[in-house]
Amino acid sequence: MIMAQTATSVHIDSEIKPQFDAICKQLGLSVNAAINIFARTVVRENGIPFPVTISKNSRELRSAQAQRALKELQESNEQQWTDEQIDELISNYRKSKGK
Numbered sequence: 001m002i003m004a005q006t007a008t009s010v011h012i013d014s015e016i017k018p019q020f021d022a023i024c025k026q027l028g029l030s031v032n033a034a035i036n037i038f039a040r041t042v043v044r045e046n047g048i049p050f051p052v053t054i055s056k057n058s059r060e061l062r063s064a065q066a067q068r069a070l071k072e073l074q075e076s077n078e079q080q081w082t083d084e085q086i087d088e089l090i091s092n093y094r095k096s097k098g099k
Helices: 017-026 031-045 056-076 083-096
Strands: none
Touching (some): 017 031, 056 083
């Protein structure tokens, strides 16, 4: 049974595309077939079929956002915390979560 298909446009980093093409060719797949395999696997697994992790830069961004949120909280509560106290709060939280 042939399923109806629809076209989609995918933007791939120009440095990655030739490598992706070459690997697909080595596997005997077209880029289209590889993307279809990925899409079917996402649907079957109900998610991305490999771990998606947070990079160090994302962690640093979250840490900066947390520090900013804590500073806003202290301003709204009129409680003054030093940067060191905020860092300690974040560190204690991470330890309690096993991070």
